[in-house]
Amino acid sequence: MVGYFGDPSNDQSHEALVDFLGPLLEEAGAESDDVDDLCSRLAALGSANGHAASGASNGSGVKALETSMTMSQATSSTLEFTQAPKVGDIRHAMSSRGPSGTTVDQRKLRNAERKIAEKRAARGGYTGQDAIPEWNPNVKPAIIVNQARQQASADSRSKDVKLENFDIQYAGKKILTNANLTLSFGRRYGLVGKNGIGKSTLLRAIAHKELMVSSHLRVLHVEQEACDDTPALRSVLEADEERESLLREEKSINSKLNKASTTPEEAATLSARLKEVYAKLEEIEADKAESKASLILNGLGFTPAQQQAATKTFSGGWRMRLALARALFCRPDLLLADEVTNYLDFPAVVWLERYFQKWPSTLFVVSHDRSFLDAVSTDILHLHANQLDHYRGNFSNFVGIRAERKRNQLREYESQLQYRQHLQDFIDRWRYNAKRAAQAQSKIKILEKLPPLEPPPSDDMEGLGEGQDSVYFRFPAPEKLSPPILQMADVTFGYDASRTILKNLSFDLQMDSKIAIVGPNGAGKSTMVRLLTGESSPQKGICNRHGRLRMALFSQHHVDQLELGGSSVHFLSTKFPGLPEEEYRRVLGRFGLSGMAALQPIGTLSGGQKSRVVFAWMAMSNPHVLILDEPTNHLDMDSIDALAAALREFKGGIAIVSHDEQFLDAVCNEVRVCEGGTLTRFEGKVGVGDGVVRQYKKSILVDE
Known part of the structure; x- marks a missing residue:
């Protein structure tokens, strides 16, 4: 404790300083003469300052404390206010209020700040510690995996996948922590979650052997695109490495047998x-391989002519189809x-659903x-x-189980809250009553021993189509236009005279139209979109657009519309200059792109986030x-539902090319089938429980 150590008399100040500082300095090794000299100088300095000060009540700047205090209590405030606060500084206002102590629990404050930062990071928002990432199209962040060592399995040839106690990080972001994954052979697993949560990263970690999977398992990831002079059918056949190896060996053996130099023993x-080799080829049915490959390509939309075309002649979407065909064949x-x-059209999705339902290995x-997912999966992760x-x-x-679990969690939370409130009410009522004080103290101990009560997470179903309030899209209502708005009559189009894609096509889009355009690939759906937007002109017929019509296009290859090196805010500012930055961020936030995500380069965003930038631009x-x-590509289920709700409320005309059955049924009331170069209206049955798109899908299954 420190008390009075100085007064107006220099001698008394010297003696007080010696009494206080002497034992401390001598214990540290100082000589008594040096201690006495230091105390004399300090006493003289204090006396000089006291005489120089004006208005001092006792003539000295060294003042006796009114009460004793502990030095450790004063340390933090002393360090904080080492420099004198200036007038107008917030520290000046604080220091003028006199001594005061904080009642905030610093440990709880740090924990609260950490939880807020974690929640913001989970939503893709600004955490206060984030740095805007740089974008380099040629560099991909590494996948960091921490996995416990696997124990030897009793059956080393088992085709089950069992991964235990592993962590995954990607680009500095935690994807999984202390996770376990078991995939039983022959079952079909669907992986779900919101955009940017790390689903694709998990698949890449397995495919690239970042996670330790048994070496005897053949793992194939549908992501590599074939691009060379090899015909599509030949590319699929070459994917079966075992068959290709056996065929090469057969050719080599026959070549050696035909040589005259070969001895009888050889x-x-x-x-x-x-x-x-022949026995093995017969076992894997190598003679039927070409017909199987052709059947797979045909199911995925490849015509006989396309099956013989070089892989480099296909667009990116068709190359991905080819990669899928190679995987299915292997x-x-x-x-x-x-x-x-x-990358599939409506008939191809229906075909793939039926193909996967008979898939013999793990999916x-x-x-x-x-x-x-309903048609294919046997399990959901x-x-x-x-x-x-x-x-x-x-x-x-899965959705039903999750919803029931959420209801149970909410009921349990409300029950616990009611129980704790009952205890608190009893305590508040009787703790100061002499007869009930003991019982009140008992209730206090019970309440103190209860664990902290946290409400169930509000985003429990986020990204699964059950948390629609977490994402909200909106397109502004346009002014009314008198018809006709957008009309095509007897339109014929082809890129050259030898091949006509569309013939005698008629289409009428009004302000209240919500039309789904479906059909197989190559039938002309994208060509029709280009005719509607004016990118292409018809060879014959009329394409009429209202003079004041404003159209917004979401292209299947919408990434080509974006500037990947700049931020989303910068992109909108180039398209609509002159507005404050807050306005661009407000629009992006409306489409689920808030915080740091709106400021980082578009190239670093996920596919779903890039789609949101295009929607903001359209709005x-x-x-x-x-x-x-194809607007639903890469969007998670919450975003798909939010987009469907926004389109239903939109007061203008809508034409959608998509394969998502539920999305189309939620938005559209008309279906136009583009097939055979013509556009026909699909007439659904009124009064049937299924939507018109669902009825069209069932008609495809019946036709097959």
């Missing part, structure tokens, strides 16, 4: 080996498929198409909050008509 050995032990339906697929949860059944069963153009070509 010929006998070669003949024996050739019999083994039939690996574990097939990893990431959003494969994004691990990422998709946001609920009808596809939910990636959320750095954890991986497993559910039996298809997607609809700012205030269109009368929306033309959407």
Whole structure:
């Protein structure tokens, strides 16, 4: 404790300083003469300052404290206010209020700040510690995996996949923490979760052997695109490495047998080996390989002419279809498929659903198409909050279980809250009553021993189509236009005179139209979109657009519309200059792109986030008509639902090219089938429980 150590008399000040500082300095090794000299100088300095000060009550700047204090209590405030606060500084206002102590629990404050930062990071928002990442199209961040050492399995040839206690980080972001993953051979797993949560990263970690998977398992990831002079059919056949190896060996053995220099002994050995090769080729049905490959390509939309075309002649979407065909032909032990339906038309999706239902090995697929997951998956894996949860059944069963679990959690939380409130009410009523004080103290101890009560997370179903309030899209209502708005009559179009794509096509889009355009690939859907937007002109017929019509196009290759090196805010400012930055960020936030995500380069965003940038751009153009070509690609289920709700409320005309059955049924009331170069209206049956798009899908199954 420190008390009075100085007064107006220099001698008294010297003695007080010696009494206080002497033992401390001598214990530290100082000589008594040096201590006495230091105290004399300090006393003289204090006396001089006291006489120089004006208005001092006792003539000295050294003042006796009114009460004693502990030095450790004063340390933090002394360090904080080492420099004198200036007038107007917030520290000046604080220091003028006199001594005061904080009542904030610093440990709880730090924990609260950490939780807020974690929640913001989970939503893709600004955490206060984030740095804007740089974008380099030639460099991909490494996947960092921390996995516990695997124990030797009793059956080393088992085709089950079992990964325990592993962590995954990607680009500095935690994807999974202390996770477990078990894939039983022969089952079909659907991986779901919101955009940017790390689903594709998990698949790549398995495919690239970052996670330790048994070496005897054949794992194939549908992501590599073939691009060379090899014909499409030949490219699929070459994907079966075992068959290709056996065929090469057969050719080599026959070549050696036909040589005159081959001795009888060598010929006998070669003949024996050739019999083994033939037996193996017969076992894998190599003679039927070409017909199987052709059947797969045909199901995915490849015509006979396309099957013989070089792979480099195909667009990116068709190359991904070819990669899927190679995977289906190989039939690996574990097939990893990431959003494969994004590149398929409606008939191809129906064909793939039926093909996967008979898939003999393990399937691990990422998709946001609920009808596809319902038709294909036997199990659902939910990636959320750095954890991986497993559910039996298809997607609809999973949603029901999750919703019931959420209701149970809410009931449990409300029950616990009511119980604690009952205890608190008893304590407040009787703690100062002499007869009930003991009982009140007992209730206090019970209440103190209860664990902290936290409400169930509000984003429990986020990204799964059950948290619609978390994402909200909106397109502004345009002014009314008198018809006709957008009209095509007897239009014929072809890129050259030898091949006509569309013939005698008629189409009428009004301000209240919501039309779904479906049909197989190559039938002319994208060509029709280009005719509607004016990118192409018809060879014959009339394409009429209102003079004041504003159209907004969401292209299937919408990434080409973006500037990947700049931020989303910068992109909108180049399209709509002159507005404050807050306005661009407000629009982006409306489409789920807030915080640091709006400021980082577009090239570093996920596919779903890039789609949101395009939607924000479309909204700012205030269109009368929306033309959407595969808008649900890469969007999570919450975003798909939010987009469907926004389109239903939109007061202008809509034409959508998509394969997402539930999305189309939620938005559209008309279906136009583009097939055989013509456009016909599909007449659904009124009064049937299914939507018109669902009825069209069923008609495809019946036709097959």
